[in-house]
Amino acid sequence: MITRTLIELNRIFDLLNVEFFENKLIKPVIIVQRKVHKNTLGTCSTNPVWKNRHNEEKDCKYEITLSAEYLNRTVEEIVATICHEMVHLHCSQNEIKDTSNGCVYHNKKFKEEAEKRGLIIAKDKTIGWSLTTLTESTKKLILKFKIKDSAFDYYRHTIKISKPKIILNKYVCPDCGQKVSHYKELKLICGNCNKPMEKKEE
Numbered sequence: 590m591i592t593r594t595l596i597e598l599n600r601i602f603d604l605l606n607v608e609f610f611e612n613k614l615i616k617p618v619i620i621v622q623r624k625v626h627k628n629t630l631g632t633c634s635t636n637p638v639w640k641n642r643h644n645e646e647k648d649c650k651y652e653i654t655l656s657a658e659y660l661n662r663t664v665e666e667i668v669a670t671i672c673h674e675m676v677h678l679h680c681s682q683n684e685i686k687d688t689s690n691g692c693v694y695h696n697k698k699f700k701e702e703a704e705k706r707g708l709i710i711a712k713d714k715t716i717g718w719s720l721t722t723l724t725e726s727t728k729k730l731i732l733k734f735k736i737k738d739s740a741f742d743y744y745r746h747t748i749k750i751s752k753p754k755i756i757l758n759k760y761v762c763p764d765c766g767q768k769v770s771h772y773k774e775l776k777l778i779c780g781n782c783n784k785p786m787e788k789k790e791e
Contacts, residue, residue, distance in 0.1 A: 593739070594740050595620075595621065601667075608730065609672070614678055617651040617652055620652065620654050621656075622654055623658070631670045637649035637651050654674075655667070661741075667741060669708065669721045669722055672708055672721075687702065694716060707723060708727070709724055756772070758773065758775070759789040762782055763784065767779050767786070
C-alpha cells in the first residue's frame, strides 16, 4: 500500500530532478508521515539528517516528508508539493537562505528559485511566498510522466476525539466572598470565616 506510494514519489522526484534541477539534487530519503503542524503539506530538512552507518562522514542524505493526511489531493497538487520541497533542497545544497523565522517564512529568494522551476508562488501573510501551484506548461509536462493515480489511493484519516466538557462547581463564602471552583461537589468551610461555603447556582 504505502510502499507503492513511496516508489511513485521517488520516481516523481527523479523525473523533476532531471527536468528542473539538471539532475544535480542529491537524492533524499523520502517519507510519508503524520503531519507535524496544522496545514503542513510537506517539509524538507535543512541539513542531511540520514547517515550511512558504514560511512557517516560522506554518505549523508536530506529528508523530504509528505504529510499523510494530504495524500488525498490531486496528482498535480502532490507534484507541486514535492517540487516545492525540492526547491528547498536545492537552496540548502547551494547555501541560499530561502526562509526565516525558524524556516517558516518563505522569502523572495525562495519565490525566485521556485518560479525558475515550473511553479507559481503566491504570498501568504503568515508563511510568506509559499503557496504553490504548477504552471500550465508543468501540468502538461507531468502528463508525460504517466503518474500512477493508484499509488495515492490511501491517505491518513485523523479522527478528532472531542474532550468531554468539564463542569466546574463554584462555591462562595456568604461573609467574606471568598470563591472556590472544583469539578466535584464538595462541602467546604471558608478558611477565613470558618463558615460553610455556599454553592453558587448558574
